[in-house]
Amino acid sequence: MSELTKAPRSERSFFGQPRSLVTLFSLELWERFSYYGMSAILLYYLYDHTSAGGLGLSKPTASALVSIYGSLVFMSGVLGGWLADRLLGMRRAVMLGGLLIMCGHLALAVPGGLPALLVSMLLIVCGTGLLKPNVSSLVGELYSADDRRRDAGFSLFYMGINLGAFLAPYLVGTVGQQVDYHLGFALAAVGMAAGLVGYARGRSRLGRAGEEPTNPLRDGERPQVVRRACVGGALVAAAVVVCAATGSLSVDVLINAVTVCAVLLPAVYLVTMLRSPRTDAVERSRLIAYIPLFIGAVCYWVVNEQTSSVLAQFADTRTDLDILGFAVPASWFQSLNPIATLVLAPVFAWLWIRMGDRQPTTPRKFATGLLLGGASFVLMAGPGLLNGVDVPASPWWLVASYFVVICGSMCLSPVGLSATTKLAPRAFLAQMMSLWFLASAAAGGINAQLVQLYRAETEIGYFAGVGAAVMAVGGVMHLLTPWVQRRMGGVR
Template structure:
């Protein structure tokens, strides 16, 4: 069953034309869009909520114990790598997830459609976690990181698209639906490190990885039994490849895999420099995308101006996440060696500090949202909020200065680290919700999806840089590092706030 509507348009020269737009909304999709059984939202939102909850549970659970798994000694159940190498690997892994969102979106648009891409991606995540749980050593690690990174990127790129498919365009309920959806992310991000870290602390690393696999498997089982309730539009392939072109992706994949294998065998690429490689690749991709945007004849002069004005925000986003993602690498190792985690006679698992960060975000988000709602038109611009987030993030690193010269181990109080986690979470909250919004605002009509992809690439760049920066940390001389990280946040924030007004004016100009 389909719906056809007529739209009157007025073109230059005074000629009135009637354009017939065939919307083709199936009866099933219409019923879903009118459904209000889940807190006033369509019931399929609950099923997507469940899948994304378990995916974030497994992702943050893995992230929370990955660094210590890499550098703990073999007798302690780890791989015995140096802390610097461990930090670099964790950073590159996190960045690869964001690069993989571009591939996940492409696979959905050209090969499988949203519903199947989400399913295949989730299965890849489970395979990755199982590899870590059952195959210790570097081989299991490599398989695990590849599968969980690309699987996680596929889920991340398409789960939000599934949510959007539940609503008619410009639905007043859509924003509330996305608030519920993002709740699944924050709850999963909070519980993942707590439960996975507890399993690792009490039973061992492989039980922690196994718990992450069980969580994602539960999400897949629920998805299998409920995906029939998703909109028909989620099963469609929007822009399918022609039969002749279907072998091209496989051919490209073989070339890329062969190139990576050669780089690994020759030593050009190794675990010690993987974050540097991802930094270069992310910068190259951003430059290439911008080259396409700015030289295209499909964008107008105003669109080109808006796209250029967006560059400082991309740079600031990369800097902010270069600081933010250190919670999974450097700050995880710091928590192990320098933080007093004793509560009475019980020692808090290392990963629970990351859980504190997630809980702080969950607890703070409603208050910040209420503040922006109250301020309405008087609230700062999105570009200025980005500038505010940077010094807050920088302050989170200056918190460690009083304990930089401590002679005894584990001298940093847990409450002090909790303050740092709160500031990192607050800095992210000031930026995270406005980033995609800015990207959609400035995006040329011909490059909407690609512009959002470039924004995610700036986050990937930030993640990779967090590993590059973390390798400069010297536990015997901490003061220069904490001061440098704080200075980066304050200087970048001051620069972003200084140019926020003129860049916002250019980003918001209309054709």
């Protein structure tokens, strides 16, 4: 980290971390509140009857749409990272992204049916692409490359993410399911607005971190970028027109197209960085070491990203919602993920600091996370095996599954954020963080196909099969650990 980008060292600490972490912690808390608040009710809004305020889609189609929505959100990080690196700088990209997200939630707050949903998707996808990778990269800029607080700092930042996600289902979910879906979406917009106000007031704490692009466009490059943008936009528009004219413009075509793009885009992105003349030999070796970590992250997120689709549907249709005589809204179960994270994040942050140089290497942590993530899905085959798929399942199955998957997340997600900033070529700092979020995009694209297979008659095989496959990848990661570690160029 250069002298021009690091935050002031004379400031007070925040749990032993730079005080400037508070500003980014708060912004990400409210951004995740808005996003997960929307996600908590989106599936139900899509498949609920029109008489109840929903759109009346089929459950498989609704689940697939939720998956591609998430995939598009994470894919947009590629453009957001590029804009930050070449044009805006990370700090301005974060502010613009937050404004677009807020407008997207306001579009959903309008009872405009499918058109309002599409406008909202466009705004939230673009806004999250600008904000999400760049706020995480800003966290990395608060530390020097050899600062041992780095993993712990990302764990605390990850706790802020999940604090927002914890609050959202209880507030947005309750208002959306029990009062009106559109009021719930409006509450999500209020949350994003609160995050923007806090970020605007606290930006001075960041010093000059993220103020300027790390790889700004040269004057001669601007016309070429404009031409490429125009050509790309024209090709997309032409594809839409052709599909509409031939009658092939449908939800299924959209789902399949997003799946293909989500899987191919990270591969193209990695090759581009590997072949770039701005990537030196050591950085190239680190990128090669990053490939198996990335594949492992995709497999883990295949499980974790189904909380807003398959597990949300399981909570709504297969779970006994009468708890101690109180009818619990199905959306509340999506708070189990952040609850487990809030409990476990400080424990793991303390553990990594306590272990110091004795802590497992990054590939070992990834392998453990994959084994636990897969086990959480294998566990969900239990209710069907023991009692059949026609008997409402105890809510404790979901509680146990979420706890196990978050133990895996603590070994993979904050560690992956930290590893991404450490292994990133300097010329591609923000774009490398975009690549990390493409793991979730690829998982969303794969899930868009997988979730359509989930129904009562396939429940047992679905959970057991997907879970076992992810555990198998974890086993392979353990075997590959020495190879990966040798190519990380001294990064542990």
